[in-house]
Amino acid sequence: MGVNSDFGRSTFAAKGPVIIGENMNRVNAYAGKVGGETIDGWLAGRKWTQPLNDEFVATVKAQERQIQDIGPDFGRRLQNRIDPSLGRPPSSVYGGERQSLLDYGN
Amino acid sequence: MEANVNLCSIMETSNSFTSERASIRAGFPVSTLEPEQPMSDEPITSDEFRSEVEEAASILRQHGFQHIPQFDSESPTTASVVYVGRNIAFTFTLDIRDQGIDLVVTQYCDGKLMANLDGGYSSSLFTHLLKHCGFRGRPIPSASLPSTASKAKRMLSALMNLLAQPCSASLLADRPDSLSQKPPEIR
Numbered sequence: 001m002g003v004n005s006d007f008g009r010s011t012f013a014a015k016g017p018v019i020i021g022e023n024m025n026r027v028n029a030y031a032g033k034v035g036g037e038t039i040d041g042w043l044a045g046r047k048w049t050q051p052l053n054d055e056f057v058a059t060v061k062a063q064e065r066q067i068q069d070i071g072p073d074f075g076r077r078l079q080n081r082i083d084p085s086l087g088r089p090p091s092s093v094y095g096g097e098r099q100s101l102l103d104y105g106n
Numbered sequence: 107m108e109a110n111v112n113l114c115s116i117m118e119t120s121n122s123f124t125s126e127r128a129s130i131r132a133g134f135p136v137s138t139l140e141p142e143q144p145m146s147d148e149p150i151t152s153d154e155f156r157s158e159v160e161e162a163a164s165i166l167r168q169h170g171f172q173h174i175p176q177f178d179s180e181s182p183t184t185a186s187v188v189y190v191g192r193n194i195a196f197t198f199t200l201d202i203r204d205q206g207i208d209l210v211v212t213q214y215c216d217g218k219l220m221a222n223l224d225g226g227y228s229s230s231l232f233t234h235l236l237k238h239c240g241f242r243g244r245p246i247p248s249a250s251l252p253s254t255a256s257k258a259k260r261m262l263s264a265l266m267n268l269l270a271q272p273c274s275a276s277l278l279a280d281r282p283d284s285l286s287q288k289p290p291e292i293r
Binding site: 022023024025028029030033038039040043045046047048053075076078079082083085086087088091092093094 | 181182183184186199201202203204205206208221223230232233244257260261264265
């Protein structure tokens with residue numbers, strides 16, 4: 001974990017706001033339009049895992065980066081309410097990010 | 107020992123006969139019964155996602171839509187596969203973090219995908235059909251899917267069944283005005 005911590009930081013540190021939200025397709029599309037960064041940039045090619053996601057949030061907080069939260073994907077949740085075979089229920093990953101950032105001012 | 111083997115084979119035959127009788131009583135031919143196993147819910151990788159989409163998207167190819175790999179994207183948290191026609195593109199998306207699969211319909215113009223943020227139009231297929239085409243049903247996976255089919259396969263099958271609905275005909279027709287359909291009036 002410690003070795004991985006510096007991976008991607010050099011390219012991650014100097015850019016625009018960090019974009020988070022539910023459904024990474026939305027998050028990446030929005031970040032592309034506003035010049036923001038997402039966990040994808042920080043991962044720098046590494047395979048996504050929940051521990052790395054937690055580390056990403058910790059890094060963002062430690063660097064006091066500005067965060068823009070584009071919120072839940074209500075369309076996806078609605079699909080799932082109508083038919084559980086489609087869409088997704090509220091994301092536990094995004095929920096964890098929100099929880100970790102409750103006391104974060106930026 | 108030999109007697110035991112014979113006894114076992116008799117019991118197997120007997121069990122098989124019993125289950126055959128049960129299936130006949132239930133109205134199902136024996137050959138179509140699937141073993142009772144839980145649906146696979148293993149996380150899908152982007153490579154598996156691409157392979158599943160290739161298999162599922164035959165209805166799009168039948169209507170002249172083509173997979174254009176140059177529009178596909180891949181990142182540590184997402185993957186997408188894009189089929190384009192003359193005026194409309196269909197993008198299969200995978201959110202790796204939440205294992206969410208969706209099908210997004212997007213305006214396609216002059217060789218470019220024109221999403222909402224680009225001044226065009228894009229929407230989840232399901233939402234588009236609800237808002238603009240009067241769809242009030244539910245997406246249902248194909249009845250031919252075995253009960254053991256993966257969640258990804260079932261999601262893709264349900265999405266493809268949405269395309270087979272009459273209200274999707276205008277999208278598959280791929281006309282310039284296919285995306286500007288007004289919602290039906292409620293009387």
